[in-house]
Amino acid sequence: MVFEDESSDDLSGLQISSSDDGMHYQIPASIEDQDYNGLENAPEGLCVEHRLPTERRVAFESFETGRRFLVCAQPEAVNCGFLAWVDPEWPPTMQNALLKLWEIFEDSRTARRKDNQESSLTIHHLKEEKRNLDANYDKLVEDVHQLLNAQEDRVLDLSSSSFWKKNIQ
Template sequence: MVSWSDEDESPDDLSSLGTEGPSSMYDSDFCGRADDGEMPVLCKCNCVAVKHVAFEGCWTGRRFLACPGEDGETCDFVHWVDEVWPAPLCKSLSKLWEMYHTCKQGRINDALDDVERRYKAQDEIAKLKVDLKLAQDDLKQVVEEKQVTLALKAKAEQALIEARAELEDKKKLDASTTNMHKCLRLKAEQERDKLKEEKRKLEHFIAELMKHNEGARSKLRKIKEICDE
């Protein structure tokens, strides 16, 4: 039979727990309401207390009774069933729980750091996306400007090719015209020389004709003179 004497309570021990008692864990060997004795144990709310097994600090493993917290209200009733553990065990349990909380806090801090890193990474990714968008826009503009430049260059090169072709055609035409002028000039000179020669022959013929006419006239005059006598 479990003893519920007031001597089980330690004022120093209870003062370090606060009014709500320690955290607890489920133990199938010690659970349910404390009404299995000759007289049920009641809390300050006049409710049957509930059995718990402590799972916190140096009280880990100790059985206690506490308010069931019915109707959402809980009183500060805590009644220890087991005596306080020996000092070495209390220190060991406290050290283990300190290590646990330190490790837990470290994991929490790591998680917070990871969240912060993720947030910063997301922020950097967002900034990189903005920078990438700007770079893509700049690249697009550069490509468009280059395409325009290439189009203008191609147009200028085509115009240059056409101008060179036109110049070559003009040179050929000028050369052809020059040759034609030379041919016409040569032909004109030949015609002139021919005309000069024909003129010379004509003048010679006229001179001979005049000479012949003069002889004929002289003969006619002589014939006339003979006739007149």
């Protein structure tokens, strides 16, 4: 079975080239399943090249979601690319349903990412507007204080001039 890498997410699997059949495989992204994890010690669960126990995984992408498989347990650099499916392939109706669900998931994730970007941009603009309003408010407060001081000085000037007028008469 040939897999194409359609995503750049953390869930994308490991690319494998098999020298046996010349085909290009991709180990599907997988999740931990408490009922199916650890190393497979059965003879049919040994990786072909290393003859070591394989690792149990459960697929979590595309129409393979939920299928169990075995892979070489070696690190990516020395991984031989052994991949053996434990569960049979899903029927076509199930594959189509899973593909549709993944498509809906990707669409909603894209929409959510777009909404987050738009919200972030809106927040940025609102912060800029708030900074401008704060600056304008500070300027208005300063102007009001100057006007009040000028009015107070004027009242004092008027009262002192009326005081002198009274005393002169």
